[in-house]
Amino acid sequence: MRDNEKLTIKQARRLRRTMTRAEVILWQHLRRRQLAGYRFRRQVPVGPFIADFACVDARLLVEVDGDTHSEDHQIAHDMRRTAFLQAKGWHVHRVWNNDVYDNLEGVLDGVLLQLRNQNVTEE
Template sequence: MRQGQKLDRARMLRATMTDAERLLWGCLRMRQLEGHRFRRQVPVGPYIVDFACRRARLVVEVDGGQHAGSTGDRRRDAFLHAAGFHVLRFWNHEVLAQPDAVCEAILARLAPGPPPQPSPASGGGT
């Protein structure tokens, strides 16, 4: 798919979001999730991902039942991992039934880890 076609497809997908995507976008848009900037229906390589926080290298996908066991999703995830992204996937019913829990799971992934501990060899240990 050419770049122009990909952008047109991304625009079309933004205009026709599912109920679950729309609900999750309400949590992610306008830096509402502790200041993290998410974009929706973002071209990444040959794919268009549902949501992406490029700075945190995080992709969030919201899937319906047609994705269960999808080899296409495994290929897509492998590409995204190789490109340095972490992928979180949620089922539509999860987002619709527990949007706050989904947003908390995303926020937990965005949270910085604990500061690295100095190694004992560097004199920082006991």
């Protein structure tokens, strides 16, 4: 294992312990196959990046974005990151913190729609 991979794994473990409030709320509904039987993992290393949530079977990443993601430099970074992840075969679904707080059911419906669009069998 390369040193940079070790660092990414170490950072992912740290992020699992320090998830944002919105990530904790969403995780409570994704974990243990609660969303139509789909299995999710949290804070998953993908190359040099760490995805908030991943359904490996569907190759779906769910990213929970806060206010900083609306700044120009962060938008550009997110676009480069998404392009990298898509090139690796992942589909990226972004949701806003506020939507998790104010419209959790809508967020979960959106994630479920993305999963079903990936043609993965529910278990």
